[in-house]
Amino acid sequence: MRKRILLLCILCIGLAMGKAKGQTATFKALFLYNFTKNIDWPASQGSKELIITVLGDDEISAELGKIAKVKKAGNKTIKVLSVNSLKEIRQSHILFVGSAKSGLMSTLSYEQRDKPVLIVGDKSGLCKQGAGISFMTVDGKLRYEISPSSIAKHQLKVTQKIISLGIEVQ
Amino acid sequence: MLRTKSFISIMFSLVLSLNVLAQEGENTTLTKEKVLSMTTEELSALPLEDLMAAIDVVGVSSLEELYELLLNKDVTSASKAEESLFDSPLSTTVLSHDQILASGATSIEEALRLVPGLIVREKTNGNFDVHIRGNDNLPAKNMTLYSENMNTLVMINGRPVFNYSHGGTLWETLPVSFEDIDRIEVVRGPASALYGPNALSGVINIITQDITDDSPMLSGNVQAGNLNTLIGDIAFREKINEKWSLGITGNFETRDREREELLIYDRDNSQYTLDGKPVEPGYFSVGEIDRLMNGILPVWPPYDVKDQRYDVYKSFPNPELAKERKGVNAYLDFKPGESTTINIMAGHQQSQAITSSMGDVPTPYTTKEASTSYVDVRANHKGLNLQANYNGGTIDYMLGNEGFELDNEQFNIQAEYDWNLGKVNVRPGVSYQSMSYDDSKHIAKWGNGYLNKKQTINIVAGSARFDYRPFDKLRLVAALRAEKYNQPDDVYASWQLVGSYKFDDNRIIRAVYSRANQSSFLVNTYSNYTWNIVNLPHPRVMQFDGNRNHDLKTMDMFELGYRTRPSKSLLVDIEAFYNISKGFGALLPVYSDVNIDNALDVIGDPTGETMPIAAPDSVNIRYANLDMESKQLGASINIDWVVSEKLVAHGHLTLQQTKLDNYMPYNRNELIGYLAVDATMSALTDLGNQLADGEILPGDVPAVVKGESSSWPTDTMDDYEHKATPSYFGGFSLTYRPCNKLEIFPQAYFYGNQTYEGQYTTESINGKFLLNAKVSYKVSENLKFYVNGRNILNMKGREFAYMDEIPGMVLGGLNFRF
Secondary structure, X not given: OHHHHHHHHHHHHHHOOOOOOOOHXXXXXXXXXXXXXXXXXXXHHXXXXXXXXXXXXXXXXXXXXXXXXXXXXXXXXXXXXXXXXXXXXXXXXXXXXXXXHHHHHHHHHHHOOOOOOEEEEXXXXXHHHOOOEEEEEEOOEEEEEEOHHHHHHOOOEEOHHHHHHOEEOO | OHHHHHHXXXXXXXXXXXXXXXXXXXXXXXXXXXXXXXOHHHHHOOOHHHHXXXXXXXXXXXXXXHHHHHHOOEEOOOOOOOEEHHHOOOEEEEEEHHHHHHHOOOOHHHHHHXXXXXXXXXXXXXXXXXEEOOOOOOOOOEOHHHXXXXXXXXXXXXXXXXXXXXXXXOHHHOOOOXXXXXXXXXXEOOOHHHHOOOOOOEEEEEEEOOOOOOOOOEEEEEEEEOOOEEEEEEEEEEEOOOXXXXXXXXXXXXXXXXXXXXXXXXXXXXXXXXXXXXEOOOEEOHHXXXXXXXXXXXXXXXXXXXXXXXXXXXXXXXXXXXEXXXXXXXXXXXXXXXXXXXXXXXXXXXXXXXXXOOOOOOOOEEEEEEEEEEEEEXXXXXXXXXXXXXXXXXEEOOOOOOOOEEEEEEEEEEXXXXXXXXXXXXXXXXXEEEEEEEOHHHOOXXXXXXXXXXXXXXEEEXXXXXXXXXXXXXXXEEEEEEEEEOOOOOEEEEEEEEEEEEEEOOEEEEEEEEEEEOOOOHHHHHOEEEEEOOOOOOOOEEEEEOOOOOOOOEXXXXXXXXXXXXXXXXXXXXXXXXXXXXXXXXXEXXXXXXXXXXXXXHHHOOOOOOOOOEEEEEEEEEEEEOOOEEEEEEEEXXXXXXXXXXXXXXXXXXXXXXXXXXXXXXXXXXXXXXXXXXHHHHHHHHHHHHHHOOXXXXXXXXXXXXXXXXXXXXXXEOOEEEOOOOOXXXXXXXXXXXXXXXXXXXXXXXXXXXXXXXXXXXXXXXXXXXXXXXXXXXXXXXXXXXXXXXXXXXXXXXXXXXXXXXOOEEEEEEEEEO
C-alpha cells in the first residue's frame, strides 16, 4: 500500500507541468485595446489621439506601449500615459486603475463623473463604485464585469458584443 | 472482503471514466503553444470573442491567480463597502470558501483557527468556544455562562445571530454550512459603530455565495469519520434569467463525544454516595448519576420540574451525542431594474448539543436544544441599502430543567445610504432592533421561569460613517453611532476613528481608536426567579433579580497596524492593540440575611471564644456592575506567502497579556459567606449594644436572632494577571499541490497554558499543539476525494475547563460540484 502511495506521488510530481509565465498584463492590455474597437466616444473628445491613462500599473503601461507602437485605434494614434496619483490624471478616453489603486475608485469616479471616459478597474466589484468595466478572474480565466449604465452616464456608446461577452452588473 | 473489493473496483472505474470525460472536454483546435507564438499585432487584430477564446486557452497563470486569490482579497465588513483587504482601515481577515474547504475544517468554528487573533477551543466534539483576542472568563469565579463569548457579534450577511437571552453565540444553531458560504470576514476590534451592540472585540460576518452564471448547479461535501461523525451539505443554485436566481441548500452534522459519562464537579469538597458507598467527584454515567441523586449524600436531591420529579435522563437523553444539527436555507435574488437588487434568504435549523452549562448544576455539561427559523431581506437601490430580518423559534438552554426553555423573536431593520461626494464618502443610517424572549409557555406556573412572561429589549439607533481622502495616500474615517435602549433607559455612543497612510502601493500604516458596547441581555435585565435550593445545605432560598438600570459593558481600543508586501508573493500584516473594558457585571449576591442560633451565648461569653452558629437564609442575587477593569495589551502577526505555484505558506501568532484592576477575587459562595459573616457580626454588635444600654433584656432576646447585610468586600486587587486567555496562540499551514490533482494541506494550531477560574474551583489547562492534515485528490473538475486527519498527534488534553478531552479524528469524504 505504501509503495502504491509513493508511486502515485512520484507520478503526480512527474506529471506536474510548469504553467506559462504570467501573461495577464499582456492580455489585459489586449482587452483594453480591443475595447477601443467596441466603444464610441463623443466627437468632442478629439480626433487625432486616443489617450489611455494607466493609474498605478507599470506592467500594463508597458504592454499598452507595445500595442500602441504597432496599432491604431481606428484612425487615431494611441497615446499611453502612466500616472501614480489622481492629481496627475488628464483628459483621457480610457482610464485604467491598477489593482493597488482600487481604493481610489470612488473618488476617481466622482471626479470623472461628467467626462466621456471609460473607467476600467482591475478587481471584481469595482463597477459598483463607478467603473464601467473591471477585470476579474473566474476559475482561472480572465473575465470582465461591465456596467452599461455606468458607461452610458459617461456619454459613451458600447456594442452589444462587449456587453454580452462580459459579466453584466448593475 | 468481496464487498470492499467491489467498492474499490467501482470507485476506480468511476475515477477513470471521469478522467476520460474531463480530458475529452479539453480538446480544442487552438493550442496554448499557438497562442503564445502569436505576435502582439496578430493578437490585437482578433475580434473580442476570438481574443477571449485565445486568452482562455492560455489561462491566467497559476501564480498570478494565487496572488489574486490569497494576497489580493476583497473585504466588505471593515467599511461596509467592497475594498481591497490591503487597504482595509481595520484589522481584517478574509477566509474564502476554497480556503475553508482546503483546510479540512469540519465546522465554521474550526475554520476560524486559520484567522489571526482568534482563540478557538473545542469543548466537546464539534462544539467550540470562539473568542477574538480573548478577554474571556470575565467576570471570573462565576457561572460558566460568563465564559461564553459575549464580546463578538457573529452575523450572516450582516444579520446578527446573537443570543440576547444570556449573551453569546450558539454556534450549533447557525443554519448555514460550507456550501452556503462565499467567505467569512473577521474584523478585530470594537465595531459597534458599524454593526451595533456586542461587537466589542470584533465581528465575524459569514457571507453567503452570490448566484451567478458561473455558480455550480449542484455542489456539496460529505465526510465521515470516527466518533460516529457524519457531516454533509448540499447546494442547488440556478440563475433562472437576468432577473431571477434561486438557491436551496441543506446541511447536517452528527458527532459523538469521546465518552458518554458526565463530570460531577468537585464543589467545595462535596461528598457523594453511590449505591451506599462514598465516592469522589468525577465522571459518572447518567444511570450512576440517577443513583447518586438517591444516595445518602445526594448530588442532586429530588426536586420538581413542571410538577414532576426531576429526571436526569430527560436532561441527557443522548449523553454520548456531542452534536446533532440540520439546516435548510432558500435563496431568492431578484433584480427588478438596472439599479435595484433584492436578496431574500430564509431557512430553518434544528440542533441538539452537549456543551458547557450556564452553571449552578452539579455537572458542567448541559444539553441545549434549538429549533429556529429566519427570513432576511436585503434590498439595494442606487446606494440606498435596506435590510430587514426576523429570527425566531424555541431554545432550551438546559434540557430537562424548568425555566430555561424560551421562545424568542428577533426583528432587525436598518437603512443606510451610500453618498459618494468624491473625496468624502458619507454613509448615514438608522436601525431598529427588537428582541423578545418568553418562557411562560414552558413553565408549570408563574415563578418557575426567570422571565415568567414575554420580555423585550428594543434598540433604536442612528449612525453615520465619514470616509475622507484628503489626498491619495491619506484616509481618515470616523464612524459614529448612538443607541437608545428601552432597558436600561439610556443612550450609548460608539465610534471608530481611523487614520491610514499608504506610503506606496506596498506599505500602509493605520491607527485606530474605537469604542463599542454590549447590549442588555434578558437575563441581566429582567430576571425574576426564586430558587428554593435543594442541593446546597444553605441558604434556603435565593432570589435572582435582573437590574433594569445597569451599565452596559464597553471596550475602548487603541490599535496600530502595518501591512506590507515586501514582494509580490508575500503579505505581512502586523497589529498591536491595547484595550480597556469596563462595566462588567454578573448575577451576584447583593444581600443576605442570616439566622444566628446562639446569639446570647456569643455575647455572654467573656472569653470571646464562643463562635456564632449562623447560616444565611435568604440571599438576593441581582445583576450588579463591578468596578473591575480589564486592560489587555497584545499583538498579532499574519504572514501569507505564495512560495511557488505548488506551495503556499500561511502563519499567524498572537501574544497578549490581560490585567485586571479592582478585581474582587471571590466566587458567589464566598461572597454569600462574606455577607453572612458581616450580617452576623453587625447583628451581634447591635444586640450587644442594645443589651448594654438596657434597651432589651436577655430574656427578650429571641432564640434565633436575624441579621442582614449588603456589604461587599473592599479588598480588591489591582494589576491582577488574568490568565484565562493563553499568553500566546496561533497557527500555520502549508498548501502543497505537487500536481494539479493532488493537494496536501498540513495545518497546526497551538496555544499556551491557561487558567480558568470557575464558580467552584480553578482549573489549569496545559497548552496544546494540534496538528491536522487533509489530502485531497481531484478526480475531475467536478469531483474530489479526500482524507482528513484532525489532531493527528492525538493530543487528548482538555481545551476548555471541565469539558471533554478532544482525541484525534480521521475522516474520509468527497466534494462535488456540477
